[in-house]
Amino acid sequence: MLKSFFHTQLAFGLAQAAIASALALGVVVLARRRNIHLERDAAIALVRGIVQIVIVGSILILLLKGPQWTSVFLLAGMILAAGSISARRAKDIPGAQKISTYSIAAGAGLVTAVMTWAGVIDRAITSIIPVGSMIIANAMNTNGLALNRFHSEVMAHAGEIETALALGAVPEDTVAAYAESSIHASLIPAIDNLRSLGIVWIPGLMTGMLLSGSNPLYAAIYQFVVIAMILASSGLTSLLSTLMIRASVFSPADQLVLKAGLSTRGSLPGHQ
């Protein structure tokens, strides 16, 4: 129905965006009737979202016409942004941003580089950027989950950790179990994605390939390839970041630096 009113793709897209926004605003109005006020946040998010994605789309138009080597800079920029965003999950931990950036660069960067070298990812900028960004974005999410879980575990077990330190334990050893459980927890979404592939969800990449006329069987197999690459890069990122973050929660004098409050950490309420 909508297509008959709009004759250019851009106008059609804007109309689609307006209808989708109206639907989201309808939910905001519904929430308001239940005394849940999302108006400001939702309005800002919708405006910001459309502006950001249009800017990115415009940049992509330029980049996709440029030489292949520009993809390296674009992916590096994405890694820097991903490191900064996922470090917010553990901002109390000293060096979290540096560790996140290094881990994502190593995990996502290595997988993207090796797969491109092996020919699994096409070197064309139109292929390496979307696939690389998916790998980086998932590594970012996994890293954020791992750091967040590790932070929570350390805060929840500060008493046990300091008891072990007080008995002369090696600091990194006292948090090793929490690092392991963080890696496991952070990889659950990636593993579940692989498990439910094609049953619960048909990812966007496969949908795009089908819409652009690719062989459905090849689209399905390539989607598996991408999800498997995401699992590999996420796993590597999570392993590296939790390995590096273990030492970051201790000072040079082997003191736990995460603070639950003033130095009553590890004590019972009201105890000083």
Next chain:
Amino acid sequence: MTTCENTAGDSVVLYTEHLSRRVEHQMIVDDVSFDVRRGELLGIIGPSGSGKSSLLRLLNRLDEPTSGTVYLQGQDYRELPPRELRRCIGMVTQRPFLFPGNVAANLRFGPRQRGEILSDEEVTNLLERVGLPSLVDREVSNLSGGEQQRVSLARALANRPEVLLLDEPTSALDEAARAGVEDLIRGLVTDTALTCVQVTHDRDQARRICDRVLVFNGGRLIQRGTPEEVLGA
């Protein structure tokens, strides 16, 4: 390697010099100087929030002083490797935080960090010192509160500390268990010349078991002396 082994036999084992710690513009320990003599039980008393536990955490360097320092056997404790320092200055907290497993594994934890393995006989001897000779293989989850605190004490003693810090070790226990642990601590000090610094909010307990008492308020050391001098008869 630098160690804290006592060779001089001095009567003062540990002393602090203008020890202070500031957290977020608040002085939680403020210019505190005192000494601890060999074989004494020094009590730290004061109201909630007076800096008692914060002081204890500074003594084994679980927290870093903002200024001032601690001397152990006459040596600035910042010159000692932190892990060796904490072997020398043991700590027992209000909650025992026993590690999952049995009692023997908990007792072996500290020595294992230095590559030492406690023999079965040494484990039994430690448990006899804390009045639990038959609990070697008992899972810690099956211990009562009083038993857990005794195991925590034995675990700290397994490191053969020069000084033992006790942070309200009886405050989470019922009356009977509290009396038992209190007697045990006093007995260890009297019988084995163990040097202890104990935080307590219980003035009666301080009067019963301490040799000397320091009174804290607002992070400052405001009074010191024997229990009789400070708390009255």
